[in-house]
Amino acid sequence: MNEKGVRLAVFFVLGMIMGSVFVSIYIGRQIDHLTQENEILLRQQEQLQDELNHLKESMGEREKEVVSSIETHIAITGGSLTRLEENAVILAIDKQVQQWLEPLKGQEVKNLNHLLIPQIIDNRTVEVAGTSYRLSVKLVVSGPELVFYLEAKMEKGARPVDARGQA
Secondary structure (H helix, E strand, C coil): CHHHHHHHHHHHHHHHHHHHHHHHHHHHHHHHHHHHHHHHHHHHHHHHHHHHHHHHHHHHHHHCCECCEEEEEEEEECCCCCHHHHHHHHHHHHHHHHHHHHHHCCCEHHHCCCCCHHHHCCCCEEEECCEEEEEEEEEEECCCEEEEEEEEEECCCCCCCCCCCCC
């Protein structure tokens, strides 16, 4: 029986070794699979973190709105001008107004003094081809694009002059 007992013990030990090998292989595959899944999740987390950071940056940029452009809408009153003359006057007034308002570009919208902005233009006189026009601000819409609605009134005593500067 001794030989039989040794044989059983050898088979038992051999079975344990074989079982350990199979369990190690099985667990090794699971560990490899879980390690790969963990790396994938870490990459996804990094991508999501980058996306979150970009969104936070863009939110910060949105909060800091700056004046990027200035738009004017000008109505001419107080004289009879042809369409061509009126367009020439509007173009000249727009150019002058843009020069006056140029320092506002690039400033943060929330830091602008919205009560003083219309006073930059209001009651100023622009001379176009020998005719004076008094500007009055009707409306200012503030945001990243400042929009001015102006009225340019031909001053009394001024003669309408055509686009070529002739009376």
